[in-house]
Amino acid sequence: MKIILFAGCLLTSASIIAEEQALDTSNTSADFETIFVEGQRTNLIGSSQSASEGVVGQVELSQRPMLRTGEILETVPGLVVTQHSGTGKANQYFLRGFNLDHGTDFSTSIDGMPINMRSHGHGQGYTDLNFIIEEAIETITYKKGSYYADVGDFSGAGSALMNTQKRVEQGFIELTLGEDSYQELTSVNSFQNDDVSWLYALNLNYYDGPWTDIEEDLQRKNVWLKRSQKFEDVTFDATLMLYDNSWNSADQIPQRAVEQNIIDELGSLDTTLGGDSSRNSINLQWYNDSFSANIYAIQYDLNLWSNFTYFLDDENNGDQFEQVDERTIYGGSLSYTLPSNNDFLTHHFGAETRYDDIEEVGLYKTQERQRLGVVRSDTVGELSIGAFYEATMNWNSSLKSVVGLRYDYYDFDVTSLSLSNINSVDLTNNDGKDTDDLLSAKASLIYSLNPEWETYLSAGQGFHSNDARGVTGKVDPATGQSIDSVDPLVRSFGYELGVRGFISERLNTSLSLWALDLDSELLFVGDAGNTEANGATERYGVELTAYYRLDDTWSIDLEYAYTDAKYRDVPAGEGDHVPGAIEQVVQTGVSANFSNGWFMSSRVRYFGERPLEETGNITSDPTILANLRLGFRQDNWTFKADILNLFDSDDHDIDYYYASRLSSEPSGAAIEDIHYHVLEPRTVRLSATYHF
Numbered sequence: 001m002k003i004i005l006f007a008g009c010l011l012t013s014a015s016i017i018a019e020e021q022a023l024d025t026s027n028t029s030a031d032f033e034t035i036f037v038e039g040q041r042t043n044l045i046g047s048s049q050s051a052s053e054g055v056v057g058q059v060e061l062s063q064r065p066m067l068r069t070g071e072i073l074e075t076v077p078g079l080v081v082t083q084h085s086g087t088g089k090a091n092q093y094f095l096r097g098f099n100l101d102h103g104t105d106f107s108t109s110i111d112g113m114p115i116n117m118r119s120h121g122h123g124q125g126y127t128d129l130n131f132i133i134e135e136a137i138e139t140i141t142y143k144k145g146s147y148y149a150d151v152g153d154f155s156g157a158g159s160a161l162m163n164t165q166k167r168v169e170q171g172f173i174e175l176t177l178g179e180d181s182y183q184e185l186t187s188v189n190s191f192q193n194d195d196v197s198w199l200y201a202l203n204l205n206y207y208d209g210p211w212t213d214i215e216e217d218l219q220r221k222n223v224w225l226k227r228s229q230k231f232e233d234v235t236f237d238a239t240l241m242l243y244d245n246s247w248n249s250a251d252q253i254p255q256r257a258v259e260q261n262i263i264d265e266l267g268s269l270d271t272t273l274g275g276d277s278s279r280n281s282i283n284l285q286w287y288n289d290s291f292s293a294n295i296y297a298i299q300y301d302l303n304l305w306s307n308f309t310y311f312l313d314d315e316n317n318g319d320q321f322e323q324v325d326e327r328t329i330y331g332g333s334l335s336y337t338l339p340s341n342n343d344f345l346t347h348h349f350g351a352e353t354r355y356d357d358i359e360e361v362g363l364y365k366t367q368e369r370q371r372l373g374v375v376r377s378d379t380v381g382e383l384s385i386g387a388f389y390e391a392t393m394n395w396n397s398s399l400k401s402v403v404g405l406r407y408d409y410y411d412f413d414v415t416s417l418s419l420s421n422i423n424s425v426d427l428t429n430n431d432g433k434d435t436d437d438l439l440s441a442k443a444s445l446i447y448s449l450n451p452e453w454e455t456y457l458s459a460g461q462g463f464h465s466n467d468a469r470g471v472t473g474k475v476d477p478a479t480g481q482s483i484d485s486v487d488p489l490v491r492s493f494g495y496e497l498g499v500r501g502f503i504s505e506r507l508n509t510s511l512s513l514w515a516l517d518l519d520s521e522l523l524f525v526g527d528a529g530n531t532e533a534n535g536a537t538e539r540y541g542v543e544l545t546a547y548y549r550l551d552d553t554w555s556i557d558l559e560y561a562y563t564d565a566k567y568r569d570v571p572a573g574e575g576d577h578v579p580g581a582i583e584q585v586v587q588t589g590v591s592a593n594f595s596n597g598w599f600m601s602s603r604v605r606y607f608g609e610r611p612l613e614e615t616g617n618i619t620s621d622p623t624i625l626a627n628l629r630l631g632f633r634q635d636n637w638t639f640k641a642d643i644l645n646l647f648d649s650d651d652h653d654i655d656y657y658y659a660s661r662l663s664s665e666p667s668g669a670a671i672e673d674i675h676y677h678v679l680e681p682r683t684v685r686l687s688a689t690y691h692f
Helices: 058-063 069-075 255-259 468-472
Strands: 002-006 033-037 053-057 080-082 092-095 106-110 137-144 158-164 172-178 182-193 196-207 218-231 234-248 274-287 291-306 321-339 345-367 370-394 399-416 432-450 453-465 489-503 507-518 523-525 530-532 537-549 554-567 584-593 598-607 623-634 637-644 652-660 671-678 683-691
Touching (some): 053 058, 058 137, 321 370, 399 468
Parallel strands (some): 002 033
Antiparallel strands (some): 053 137, 080 092, 234 274, 291 321, 399 432, 537 554, 584 598, 652 671
């Protein structure tokens, strides 16, 4: 006899997997075969606070052909993941009119541990996902907007919470080979012993890349080990994650260098760029249906060499620089949900704390990765404490409200590790301490039209913290001139009207109209070691998602996002466009799983032109990228072929507009130009997977 359990998702015959959280199969009779079906999106009617929430399962992650690990975040509708440097560096992220850089204004975490790095050597909120083993991720829960009391720092545009698996029904080992010396070995397996389960995940990745004048020489190593044990109604998890990586970079290049045939689009003007990084963590979690808590420790370091302006500032040695980040992060969180006796009122409250003990966050002048002198080097201690309360009131069977408050406190302490720098600037002037706090309010009103349709009205205050060096900064390390410090915490306010439908277990759809105001986009720029002044902004947009199961074989999906982003209170005659704000994003996919073992998945991503400077006169071109996966399953084997950049597009992954100088250009020249990173050419990767 066969039992099929549906996990509240869109249903496709291809999406048949064992989900340990759905049922403990250890007590299942041998006469029953238990199959758990999970599709593209979970039905959140009755449980979500807005139309901009969603849950992505391992099935959807496993079906997507991806060039890079960071592209798992493109499962968040409207979010674009690109890269302007080497594979080992954090990706660039775009969402809701934000050029999120490497993570500012979008919060990410895994098993309750933060991924965003505060006061980071390269950029505030730096989100490097290269330590993720995507095959060991169980779910990604995303929440766009600032309406959720349990999300704090970097929450303006939204958040993504990743949860790892505790055990898998079938272990596997997979070998992938591809062009440009691409080699990847992945294995995930678990073992069960009474109430204790062990899971390991291993990923080794080597890649030289398609670049004409460098070998990327990517050497990425990931190991995860997780122990899970049940004590009556409480589960205890202990997770160890180890990550190490090194790589060479082909960074963005100036358009004029290609037009003048100095280099081609896959070339470099500085062939000594790259980096190395590691991230090691241990995380302890306790949880049940109403309670969760965790404590963690993360050791992290990065050395990153970049050169964006070539010979603009230093005509003899070039403009290469090194960014250093070495830290240990300690923290923890707890939350508790307390229902009332009459089911009218549910209380949800919690607290969290985090301390970044940054041994060094530094910026050095370099040439061919050799240090010529320090621009600035600091030790930083940054403490945050947050607490939240959220009340859910069920007024009747159709109407409920969610009201929340959140309080956050920050303490910053910056001390220079050098008395002066290569420019003879007294760096101790930037030493200092500061504190700040914020009280944020959130609210949502949810009305169920019927079991298939639900509407939402949501509003809330969010924020992002700024780099501690910008908070205490008083002088520009390049010139010695006085500068204004940045606000420690930057407030945002967002609101949204939305509707969600889950129809006949075939169509899962949502529509949201949203707006977001940000008090200031004043940021500390890690690439320069100083502050960049940007004013207040306002954004509004519309997002549409639709996931449809045609039949037991075919499924299609469509995601569309439109955004208008402008600076507020701009003086007459000055531009009000926000550079890097993508106006339109479209993603669509088709997947099929045939009864004879064959399967396929194809995806197309489009993101439109965007302004590269404030007047809007200079824009990027649109970018279209298509990926295709073809595969076959038989017995314990799976074979698949990924064709990435299917049509061999030479569109741009990313574009910037700024001044630079080539070595052949006149002394003192500062030529403003588009600098871009082209999509990697079409590449084929073949995989063979053996299931234990």
